[in-house]
Structure formats: structure tokens, C-alpha cells
Amino acid sequence: MISALNQLVDLVEEHLAEEFDIHGLAGRLGTTEYHLRRMFSSLAGMPLSEYVRRRRMTLAAADVVRGEGDLLSIAVRYGYGSTEAFGRAFRLVGHAARVPLIHQGINPHIQQHITALPQEEHLRLKALSDTDPGGLLQVCDDLDPDSTEGSELTYLHGVAVSRDTPAPDDLDAIEVPSGKWAVFRTAGPHPQALQTTWAATATEWFPSNPWRLRPGPSLVAILERADDFSSATCELWLPVEPV
Incomplete structure (x- = not known):
């Protein structure tokens, strides 16, 4: 199970800026998405969704500090929002x-x-x-x-x-x-x-x-x-x- 969770973390890291197929990973590992999520939550102390949210926020912050684009494009890159209507009264x-x-x-x-x-x-x-x-x-x-x-x-x-x-x-x-x-x-x-x-x-x-x-x-x-x-x-x- 530890190996499966490590693979799940790797999958998350590879697809932080997009959707990732946890159901497909669970199938390849011979388990279920429900079980994989429950085990992750038990060992990490937080739900998978919360882990993903924190990682996306951390990487977005790092990109801003490094100057890799403006705030709005970085927000879109990590799924935080839209660039439309910003700056409009x-x-x-x-x-x-x-x-x-x-x-x-x-x-x-x-x-x-x-x-x-x-x-x-x-x-x-x-x-x-x-x-x-x-x-x-x-x-x-x-x-x-x-x-x-x-x-x-x-x-x-x-x-x-x-x-x-x-x-x-x-x-x-x-x-x-x-x-x-x-x-x-x-x-x-x-x-x-x-x-x-x-x-x-x-x-x-x-x-x-x-x-x-x-x-x-x-x-x-x-x-x-x-x-x-x-x-x-x-x-x-x-x-x-x-x-």
C-alpha cells in the first residue's frame, strides 16, 4: 500500500495543473479509488483534495516569487480562476x-x-x-x-x-x-x-x-x-x- 500511495503522490505531482486519473491508477494497482483515497487520508492526515489544493497554492506562490508570469496567468495555470474581467469596473x-x-x-x-x-x-x-x-x-x-x-x-x-x-x-x-x-x-x-x-x-x-x-x-x-x-x-x- 505504501508503494501505491507513493505512485499516487507522483501522479498528483505530474498533473498538478490539470485533472489526474486516480480511478485509472487504482485499477492498475488492483484496488479501488475509494480505498486509495481513504488510505491516503489516514496516512497524510488530510484528504487528497486538500493535499492537492495546498500543493497547487505552494507552486503558484513560487511561480509568482520567481516572476514566471503575472498573477492572473499563474492563477489560471493552477486552476484558480479566469483572466476575464480583471481590472474592469x-x-x-x-x-x-x-x-x-x-x-x-x-x-x-x-x-x-x-x-x-x-x-x-x-x-x-x-x-x-x-x-x-x-x-x-x-x-x-x-x-x-x-x-x-x-x-x-x-x-x-x-x-x-x-x-x-x-x-x-x-x-x-x-x-x-x-x-x-x-x-x-x-x-x-x-x-x-x-x-x-x-x-x-x-x-x-x-x-x-x-x-x-x-x-x-x-x-x-x-x-x-x-x-x-x-x-x-x-x-x-x-x-x-x-x-
């Missing part, structure tokens, strides 16, 4: 509320804010979206710089629209000036995978890169999700500027 429109910051688990105040909106309002908002990031967005603005648990922030459930798109009078609006964005893609249990990645940007990504947060809202775009929202694939957009 846009507007966020939707329904805003002041809520307390909660670091772990579902924020019931945000959940209550969203579920209070009728279904037709969600559809109306989606129809307004006309720029990247597309679709319904989870927007956090006016955060306490120390991100203290329980401190208040402005949460907006809405969409991004072009600066020249008129905002309906009954919606809250946040103007977003042009600037750079770092985009991180997450997948897994929701909201745990998103919250873990958010924390990792502070402990792993920013300390290793010549970038810092700039004033502005952070955005979460839900790309795919389970019907019960127990898991999701998301993009976390953070406003950044050179150090």
Missing part, C-alpha cells in the same frame, strides 16, 4: 443587510436574509447580471480589518452589472472601481471548503506573494451546487494590489 446590485461575521459553519443571519426573498426575486436578479463574475453572488463589504468574530459586515445578495447599466431604485448598489482580483476556486462541502480556502489565503497565499488586499468587497460566485447545498463549487474573488 462594475457595479453590484441586490439586497443588502448588516450581519455579524461568523468564521465557521453556516451564518444563520445570511441564510435568513436570503430565504426571506421570494423565488421570483432571485430570478429577477439573475436576469440583471450582465458582466463577470456572472450569476448570483454572495458579497461581503465593510468588514472589520481584524475580521473579529461577531463584528458586523454588509452582506449583499445580488449580481454584477456594468457601470453603465441603470440600477433599479428598489435595490442596494455597491460601486466597484477597476482593479486587480485574485480568484480562488473551491470545491467540496459547503460552506466548509470555502471557509477553509478563505482562511488559507491569509496563512499561505498572501504571505508568499507580493500582493495585499485592497479596499473593496469580496465576492463568492456559486458555480455548481448540490440540491441541498451540502456541497458546492465556488469562486472566491478578493480585491488585491501590489505590495
Whole structure:
């Protein structure tokens, strides 16, 4: 089994910037993908997906430090995001509320804010979206710089629209000036995978890169999700500027 796990690590290293065939490897080794993943998690102390995420983040940081491309092309190289719409000014429109910051688990105040909106309002908002990031967005603005648990922030459930798109009078609006964005893609249990990645940007990504947060809202775009929202694939957009 140790030999099989070593081969799995080699496979991951060879294909960090792309998808890798763990199912095919398991078949060649005479075992199952489920068993291989369970054994890896037991011995490494973390799921395979978390190991891959950390390795990609480490290599991306090293590429930035060595100057092997700009931040955005490096993000794409390691599957962290898209180069479209970076630097473009846009507007966020939707329904805003002041809520307390909660670091772990579902924020019931945000959940209550969203579920209070009728279904037709969600559809109306989606129809307004006309720029990247597309679709319904989870927007956090006016955060306490120390991100203290329980401190208040402005949460907006809405969409991004072009600066020249008129905002309906009954919606809250946040103007977003042009600037750079770092985009991180997450997948897994929701909201745990998103919250873990958010924390990792502070402990792993920013300390290793010549970038810092700039004033502005952070955005979460839900790309795919389970019907019960127990898991999701998301993009976390953070406003950044050179150090």
C-alpha cells in the first residue's frame, strides 16, 4: 500500500495543473479509488483534495516569487480562476443587510436574509447580471480589518452589472472601481471548503506573494451546487494590489 500511495503522490505531482486519473491508477494497482483515497487520508492526515489544493497554492506562490508570469496567468495555470474581467469596473446590485461575521459553519443571519426573498426575486436578479463574475453572488463589504468574530459586515445578495447599466431604485448598489482580483476556486462541502480556502489565503497565499488586499468587497460566485447545498463549487474573488 505504501508503494501505491507513493505512485499516487507522483501522479498528483505530474498533473498538478490539470485533472489526474486516480480511478485509472487504482485499477492498475488492483484496488479501488475509494480505498486509495481513504488510505491516503489516514496516512497524510488530510484528504487528497486538500493535499492537492495546498500543493497547487505552494507552486503558484513560487511561480509568482520567481516572476514566471503575472498573477492572473499563474492563477489560471493552477486552476484558480479566469483572466476575464480583471481590472474592469462594475457595479453590484441586490439586497443588502448588516450581519455579524461568523468564521465557521453556516451564518444563520445570511441564510435568513436570503430565504426571506421570494423565488421570483432571485430570478429577477439573475436576469440583471450582465458582466463577470456572472450569476448570483454572495458579497461581503465593510468588514472589520481584524475580521473579529461577531463584528458586523454588509452582506449583499445580488449580481454584477456594468457601470453603465441603470440600477433599479428598489435595490442596494455597491460601486466597484477597476482593479486587480485574485480568484480562488473551491470545491467540496459547503460552506466548509470555502471557509477553509478563505482562511488559507491569509496563512499561505498572501504571505508568499507580493500582493495585499485592497479596499473593496469580496465576492463568492456559486458555480455548481448540490440540491441541498451540502456541497458546492465556488469562486472566491478578493480585491488585491501590489505590495
